[in-house]
Amino acid sequence: MRHSFQLLFHDFVDSNSSFVVFLHHNADMDAFASAVGFQSYVNAMGKSAFIFADSLNENVQNAMKNLPEVKIQQDETMLAEILSKNESIGVILLDVGDYSQLGFLEPYLQSTHHECLIIDHHNESWKEDSHGLNVSHILDPASTSTSEIISTLLISSNYEIPPNIATLLLAGIISDSQRFLRASSQTFAVVQELLVAGGDYGHAMLLCKKEISYSEKIARLRSIQRAKIEAINNIVLATSFVSSFESSAARALLVAGADIAFVAAIKEDEIRGSARVRNGLVELFDMQRILEKLGNEFQGRGGGHSGAAGINIPHSGTKQEKRELMWLLIKRFREIVQELATSNNLS
Numbered sequence: 001m002r003h004s005f006q007l008l009f010h011d012f013v014d015s016n017s018s019f020v021v022f023l024h025h026n027a028d029m030d031a032f033a034s035a036v037g038f039q040s041y042v043n044a045m046g047k048s049a050f051i052f053a054d055s056l057n058e059n060v061q062n063a064m065k066n067l068p069e070v071k072i073q074q075d076e077t078m079l080a081e082i083l084s085k086n087e088s089i090g091v092i093l094l095d096v097g098d099y100s101q102l103g104f105l106e107p108y109l110q111s112t113h114h115e116c117l118i119i120d121h122h123n124e125s126w127k128e129d130s131h132g133l134n135v136s137h138i139l140d141p142a143s144t145s146t147s148e149i150i151s152t153l154l155i156s157s158n159y160e161i162p163p164n165i166a167t168l169l170l171a172g173i174i175s176d177s178q179r180f181l182r183a184s185s186q187t188f189a190v191v192q193e194l195l196v197a198g199g200d201y202g203h204a205m206l207l208c209k210k211e212i213s214y215s216e217k218i219a220r221l222r223s224i225q226r227a228k229i230e231a232i233n234n235i236v237l238a239t240s241f242v243s244s245f246e247s248s249a250a251r252a253l254l255v256a257g258a259d260i261a262f263v264a265a266i267k268e269d270e271i272r273g274s275a276r277v278r279n280g281l282v283e284l285f286d287m288q289r290i291l292e293k294l295g296n297e298f299q300g301r302g303g304g305h306s307g308a309a310g311i312n313i314p315h316s317g318t319k320q321e322k323r324e325l326m327w328l329l330i331k332r333f334r335e336i337v338q339e340l341a342t343s344n345n346l347s
């Protein structure tokens, strides 16, 4: 990790007396573990941190059952009150890819006069996006997770990470790296430190385990059943649609054998889509770039990682209009993949 990141982090922690942590909506294990890790660090320095998130995913809700001391706040009045104080409060965004992921927290970030720090591993789009705010960034797309970045920062501060926090940070790394499918030597160095600190690997694995609901199972199977499959040279592209769990369905297509998958879903007031590409093809078919492009073409927003990305297109039309737009979207996705294949001499 860059030395400048460590300096920035310590500056931020030193110059503020308390902190407000913002997480993305439906906060996942990575976001949650990063926040709890950060909180434990500043608590040890006699400072306080309040963690806010619009909502929490199921794994986090389960993990919290054994952490009665950890509180995630959703109370807007409380947030407004904290932010209106005149003392130096640091606002820190952990694992938030862009504004749209903040839910009810977004206007608070836009209007705050406090110092902000954004720590994230998704991409570097914040650099263009956060003009006008008193904000600094620790953006490291080379890290598997925000938990990996936070762990590195805490370890470099010589902070003795408590064993239960080390376990959480391990869980954050394990879940966001897809069980080390994406990992670097730095990832394993951090994992080693967390284990030495007393982190429980087996327990961390359990924290990441997800029970699949009945409706998610059906969505996965339906997406496979309805998939349109085509081969471009030897690359298998599968596109499909479901009514929910589109990202899980896209993953299922990949597990079932597709090299590239795109699954769309029609929602109440938007069309959503989720794209995946298997390791090894990420360089040629960057899902983040493809969905960003589609986001621009369809007046929506697309982004994520190069291996896994999502798109939302706001739409308030009739069911039929939405369906037609969904087909168009799927068609454009296939065209772009074909074009990329052609330009790379694959077809």
Ligand SMILES: [Mn+2]
Pocket: 030, 031, 095, 121, 145, 146, 176
């Ligand atoms: Mn993450």
